[in-house]
Amino acid sequence: MPHAGPSTVIAGDRREPWQRELTAAVRDAGELRSLLGLPAAPAPAAVGEFPLLVPRGFVARMKPGDPHDPLLLQVLPVAAEDIATPGFTADPLLERDALAAPGLVRKYAGRALLLAAAGCAVNCRYCFRREFPYAESGAHRAGIAAAVETIAADATLHEVILSGGDPLLLDDDRLAELIGRLEAVPHVRRLRIHTRLPVVLPERVTDALVAMLRATRLTGVVVVHANHPAELDDAVAAGLRRLVTAGVILLNQSVLLAGVNDSPDVLAELSERLVDIGVVPYYLHLLDRVRGTAHFEVAEREALGLIDALRRRLPGYAVPRLAREVPGEAAKTWIGYHSSRTEIPGERP
Numbered sequence: 001m002p003h004a005g006p007s008t009v010i011a012g013d014r015r016e017p018w019q020r021e022l023t024a025a026v027r028d029a030g031e032l033r034s035l036l037g038l039p040a041a042p043a044p045a046a047v048g049e050f051p052l053l054v055p056r057g058f059v060a061r062m063k064p065g066d067p068h069d070p071l072l073l074q075v076l077p078v079a080a081e082d083i084a085t086p087g088f089t090a091d092p093l094l095e096r097d098a099l100a101a102p103g104l105v106r107k108y109a110g111r112a113l114l115l116a117a118a119g120c121a122v123n124c125r126y127c128f129r130r131e132f133p134y135a136e137s138g139a140h141r142a143g144i145a146a147a148v149e150t151i152a153a154d155a156t157l158h159e160v161i162l163s164g165g166d167p168l169l170l171d172d173d174r175l176a177e178l179i180g181r182l183e184a185v186p187h188v189r190r191l192r193i194h195t196r197l198p199v200v201l202p203e204r205v206t207d208a209l210v211a212m213l214r215a216t217r218l219t220g221v222v223v224v225h226a227n228h229p230a231e232l233d234d235a236v237a238a239g240l241r242r243l244v245t246a247g248v249i250l251l252n253q254s255v256l257l258a259g260v261n262d263s264p265d266v267l268a269e270l271s272e273r274l275v276d277i278g279v280v281p282y283y284l285h286l287l288d289r290v291r292g293t294a295h296f297e298v299a300e301r302e303a304l305g306l307i308d309a310l311r312r313r314l315p316g317y318a319v320p321r322l323a324r325e326v327p328g329e330a331a332k333t334w335i336g337y338h339s340s341r342t343e344i345p346g347e348r349p
């Protein structure tokens with residue numbers, strides 16, 4: 001497939017603009033701090049296994065000079081990551097036990113989650129797969145082929161969820177090849193893509209991607225991931241609107257993060273901004289208890305209070321479902337809403 005790049009592309013560089021952006025992403029905490037006019041600080045040991053990675057376009061949405069910027073807090077490694085907290089482990093979701101085949105995580109009826117790419121365009125410090133052993137998990141070409149065979153052999157699977165890492169790190173040719181293989185499986189009806197790229201690297205919403213989603217016989221569902229309204233600038237909005245024109249169902253999932261979005265004003269503005277763009281707020285996840293992320297945790301009781309506040313301010317469709325993943329359950333656990341006139345039960349132990 002020919003690559004139509006802008007005229008500034010160096011001759012012979014056939015990469016797409018989003019691929020060049022990714023290569024140029026910030027990978028050094030000292031550089032990130034200096035770009036934002038913040039003083040230097042020692043890096044935690046945890047960056048050794050989970051390095052800093054953030055595209056420059058995402059950095060441009062941060063407020064210079066503000067060490068508490070909600071976008072910065074999501075990506076900057078901090079000393080708190082090295083603190084061991086009881087209950088916070090390497091694989092709290094027991095995903096390694098749920099690998100149905102190399103590269104295929106199967107937990108829920110009718111759906112299978114395919115680890116289509118090992119990496120991401122941004123390393124979110126709260127990531128629940130920050131210690132996931134991608135190298136052994138099958139998130140590579142041979143693993144994907146094996147996963148598709150497993151899907152083909154199980155007629156109860158109606159939906160394939162492309163995840164990772166971020167599946168949109170696959171280039172358009174490889175994505176088209178994968179979608180083609182899934183389309184060839186008669187019982188697969190829906191293709192769901194879980195991705196943060198349209199938010200952190202909006203250039204990824206290429207014409208070829210939009211055309212591919214429009215053309216497939218599979219019902220397309222794209223679940224993006226934004227946690228704060230400042231992530232959704234005009235370029236992101238334009239990319240997301242183009243996905244809407246592809247006829248996909250466009251949803252957002254957020255993680256509730258202390259210091260980032262644990263306020264009714266921020267969450268309400270996030271939901272309104274999403275809906276303005278054409279994205280339906282789907283999930284607000286309670287943090288998965290992954291080692292090194294305890295400083296992001298918001299208590300369940302407080303989370304329920306936030307949902308209550310949203311329900312008083314927003315239309316029902318703009319209120320995300322508050323959910324937690326409990327290993328061994330048949331679905332994500334929805335955390336019940338209680339009117340503020342009833343007692344909110346105490347936190348889980």
Ligand SMILES: *Cc1c(COP(=O)(O)O)cnc(C)c1O
Nearest residue numbers: 105106107108111112113161332
């Ligand atoms: C979250 C998740 C899904 C999708 O769950 P929905 O409630 O349908 O959004 C599917 N498979 C796995 C393994 C998951 O972790």
